[in-house]
Amino acid sequence: MVEVRGIRLDSNTLGPTNGLTATKRPVISWEIFGNEKNWYQGAYQIKIKYGAQTYSIYDVVNSDNNLFVEWPGRDLKSREVIAISIRVAPKSDVFSFSEWSEPAVAQVGILDNSWRAPFISMVGQPKDEDVSPEILFRRNFDLSANKIKSAKIYSTALGVYEIEVNGRKVGQDYLAPGWTSYDHRLLHQFYDITDLLTPHSNAIGARVGSGWYSGMLGFDGGARNIYGYQRAISIEIDVEYENGERAVILSDEAWKSNYGPIKDAQLYNGEVYDANDEFPGWSLPTFKDDSWSPIEIIQCSSKSIEPQAFGYICEINSLKPVDIFETPKKKLIVDFGQNAVGFPRINNAKAPKGHTITLRFAEVLENGELGTRPLRLAKATDQYTFKGDIDGETYAPRFTFHGARYCQIDNWYGEFNPTNIEFVVIGNLMETTGGFECSDRLLNRLHQNVVHSMRGNFLAIPMDCPQRDERLGWTGDIAIFCPTALYLCDCYSFLQSWLKDLKLEQKANGGAPAVVVPDIIHAFETFWNGKIAAIWQDASVIVPYELYRSSGNKHILQTQYESMVSWIDYIPKIEGKVRWDKIEAQLGDWLDPSAPPDNPLLALTDAYLVADAFLFKILTITSETAEILKLEKDAAYYAELASKCRSDFNDAYVSLSGKLTSNTQTAYALAICFGLYKNDDQICYAGNQLSELVRQSDYKISTGFAGTPFVTEALTITGHIEDAYKMILQKECPSWLYPVSVGATTIWERWDSMLPTGHINPGEMTSFNHYALGSIANWMHERMGGLKLKEPGWREFFLRPIPGSNISYCETFHKSPSGLIRSQWKIEASKFTYNVTVPLNSTAHVTLPDGTTHSVGSGVWSFTCSA
Incomplete structure (x- = not known):
């Protein structure tokens, strides 16, 4: 049943x-x-x-x-x-x-912007300059002796916050309320505190740090107080008694405030904590707060406060040390074995009162020492000053996070024990919905690296990287990685929230999305301020469309359609043509490995060829979207623009044979995958030319952001599957497996972020946790594993694996909206065996390597053919 x-x-x-x-x-x-x-x-x-x-x-x-x-x-x-x-x-x-x-x-959250709890702030709070100390808020409150049926907190903050009730932390999350475009909207959270309250006397406390609201953000020095400087908390406690009576406690003038033991808490720089300035029992009703300061009620600058409709930031995992060693400079280093995102937890440490330890973090080692140059201006350092507790002390930062594998510990007191430290891995909760495994160990590690990078960078927003002075929601990264992300994790609601901010800021900006969302670029001088570029702002079209494809939910298209067409209409075009006007430099195939370390714009492929190829792609998507939404005139209009764009692209870049003006892997991959060629003969030429280019490069990669998701797919489409396999199995730099072969545990920003010499890439922009180039995982799922979507929402899908090279086994799974799909094949004794699982209410179209086809409904099925 x-x-x-x-x-x-x-x-x-x-x-x-x-x-x-x-x-x-x-x-x-x-x-x-x-x-x-x-x-x-x-x-x-x-x-x-x-x-x-x-x-x-x-x-x-x-x-x-x-x-x-x-x-x-x-x-x-x-x-x-x-x-x-x-x-x-x-x-x-x-x-x-x-x-x-x-x-x-x-x-149900608080709807219709009917928020009723005032925002309270410390009276006279100054603007933070070099440091950002935490602010504590507290108050006592009485309840009746009646039995409590339920007690709930609805809360948010200007800053990041934690709540305590009667001495116990509320919830298991961190860095709430996350990061949204605060000028437009702020998220609120919900906590059940029924078990934390007592009859009569109770107390509530809240710690508030600067976070994304008023802390330092950006690169090249960045900016502080972008959204405001007065940190504030807003809390509503709703109590319902068994007899039907209710009580409501709000943040109001009855609260008091003080600075806490966190002397500085910044996302980039880390946290400074002095245990000697703690207030024992500060969130208990017995605490005396006579010396604490009064608060003031301030206005919330956000236009709306909305329920957080996606997973909170929580502890995902805890990493123990895999190695502890001393560097040539006599520094104590802890290796956690995995580049991850989170913070340290110090356990049962003992030291005299006033003794301070320092923990500094980095992703890699260079010359045997902590490799901190890629962090740029981010200190990525935590400090803890002991109070001298003879029973030992425990400490974990609350309002920062680090992207790191290694921790350097300075001034540890006494003998260091591995049990004294762990690394708490955090991220927004989202269910794992996809996986991959095959007979090649390095490919398995590559896929794991993709997952780790995605998990680490999906924190509040889809960040580009989690370690340096940046950590921003770059639109280009998610534009190319979105299909992979939606296969691997249930991130629909997470990305839907991010798209709301993109749309709101885009509308305020007059039609162009920002290159980062939320948009903080405007707050400081940079090349990126006001930048418009293909791929990056194309995220406004690509991301909602991919969310629709993965889910089947038309609502995301309805919600984002205005954003999609606003961007397309905004794009400056050559008069009489549907091509990008050359009014400023395009980013093109960003981080092409041939580009100089300090100038990623100098890619092999013509940047305007890339831009015009993506223009055709987003026009095609928009026309299809209008058709789905039954906007017939719009559908015809954008289809006509797409047709004209295709024609103009061919006039500008394509010869009669199919040769492109840029004779590169990226150019041919985009033209093939996007359907820009006019006939099969041109496609055949392009496929053969791409194959030749790949062979000439000894199967090494020569694509950047634009080409990487498509090069192996283009080879597959045009019948060059063995070339695709040889590319993905190449271990020499630049390649997907080069980082894996030298010990990488996440995806790098550059193909050679770590040079074969063991030195960090000399470019200023170098990250070892950057998910974008991990978009190859989509090809692994669809072509190696054989699992490819046919209809939006996965009600119908293809199961057609294409074995290659010496891979003898491959399995992939995806938990679709209707249930688990599994594709598993092996080759043994010249026999191909294929086992698949199809969820109820779904249809799979199976194609075996010998061309045999089957269409099946739900169930577990097995097929065989000659290998």
């Missing part, structure tokens, strides 16, 4: 750390589990419980749809709890319903 599980509202997994329900009428999706073969849904029924009311049972709907079903009930109300249960019936017998699913419980 089948059963319904995995109920979602608006693509959001339900749960206390996975985000709030943020709309009045969310769409509903569900997964159907069972062992039945060729099972398709024929009908469904939904029932919803609003608060303590009885279930409202809605009419049976005859439909095979289990994704993004319209909300059947009344509008949701702020702060209420709902429970949803669903049952389904097969297409073969629409009266034979499953059991009702276990209720999925959802907490």
Whole structure:
């Protein structure tokens, strides 16, 4: 018998750390589990419980749809709890319903901008200059002796914050409320504190650091106080008693404030903590705060406060030391074995009162010492001053994070024990939805590196890197990596939130998205200020379209359509042509390995060829989007523009044979994959020429951001699969496996971020955790593993692996909106065996290497053919 599980509202997994329900009428999706073969849904029924009311049972709907079903009930109300249960019936017998699913419980956030808790700040708080100390806020409050049914906190801050109630931390997350375009919108969180309260006397405390709100952001010196300087907290406590009575406690004039033991907390520089300035019991009702300062109520500058509808930043993992050693300069170094993103946790350390230890972080070693040059101006350093507790002290930073594998510890007191330190890995909670494994160990490590880089950089926003003085939401990186990201993790709601900021800032800027979102570039002088470029701002078109393809949810296209067309209309075009006007330098194939270390603009491929190829791509996407949204005039208009762009591209860059003006891997890969050629003969020429270029380079990579996602795919499309395999298996620099072969545990920004000599690339811009070039994983999933989407939302998909080289085994999986898809093949004794899993209510189109085809529904299937 089948059963319904995995109920979602608006693509959001339900749960206390996975985000709030943020709309009045969310769409509903569900997964159907069972062992039945060729099972398709024929009908469904939904029932919803609003608060303590009885279930409202809605009419049976005859439909095979289990994704993004319209909300059947009344509008949701702020702060209420709902429970949803669903049952389904097969297409073969629409009266034979499953059991009702276990209720999925959802907490509704505060909607319609009806936030009622004032923002409180320290009276006279000065602007932070060199340091950013934390500010503590507290108050006592009384409750009645009646039994508490539920107690909830809705909270947000200007800055980053943590809450304590009666001496215990609230929640398991970090760096709330994250980073949004604060001028436009601020996110709020929710915590259940029912078990933390007591009858009568209680206390609440909040620590607030500068974070992204007022702390240092950017590169080349960056800027502080971009959004404001007065850090503030806003809290609403809602208590409901068993007898039906309620109590509400808000942040107001009854609170007091003081500076805390965190003397400096900055995202780039790290944290300075003095345990001697702690206030023991400061969040307990017995604490005396007579000497603390009064607060003032300030206005929140954000236009709206919205529920956070995606996973909170939480601890993902904890890394223990794999090696501890002394450098040639007698420095103590801890190697955690994995380049990761998070902060240290010092356990049971003992030292005299006033003794200070320093921990500095870096991703790599150079000449046996900590390699800090790539950090640029970021100090990436934590300091802890002991209070002299004879029982030992524990410390972990609260308001910073580091991108690092190595930690240098200076001035440790006594003998260092490996149990004294661990590295807490953090990131926004999102379910793993994709994986890969094959018979080649280095390819497996490459795929792991892609996952680690994505996980590390998906923190509050999709960052470019997590370690240096940058950590920004570069649009170009996510534009090319988005399909890979959506295969590997359930990041729909995370990226949907980021796209809201892109759209809001774009509208305020007059039509052009920024190159980084949230946009802080305007706050300081830089080459990037006001920059417009293909690929980067094309994210406004590519990312929502890829979210639609992966989910099947048209809502993202409806929401972002204005943003898509605004960007296309804004692009400066040559008069009479649908091509980019050459009004300023394009970024082109950024970080082509042939470019000089200090000038990534000097790529082999004509930057305007790249820009015009991507212009055709986004015009095609926009036309398709308009068609999906039934905007017929728009669909025809953008289809005509795309056709003209294709013609103009051919006039400018393509000869009759198919030869391009830029005879490069990137140029041919883009023209082939985007469909820019006019006929099959040209495609054949381009494929052969690309193959020749790849062979001439001894299968080494010569693409940057633009070409990397497409070069192996272009070879595959044109029948050069063995060349594609030889490229991905190449170990010499530049190649995908060169970093792996020298011990990389994440994806690098440059193909040679670490030179074969063991020295760090001399360029100023060098990161060892930069996910963009990991977009090759998409080819690994689709071509090696054989799993490729056919219809948006994965209701129909292809299973057609293409074995190559000496790979004898390959497996990939993807947890689609309807359930788990698995593709597993092996070659043994000249026999190809293919095992696949198809979820219920889905169809797979299988093609074996010998050309045999099958179309199958749900179930576990096995196929064989000659290898």
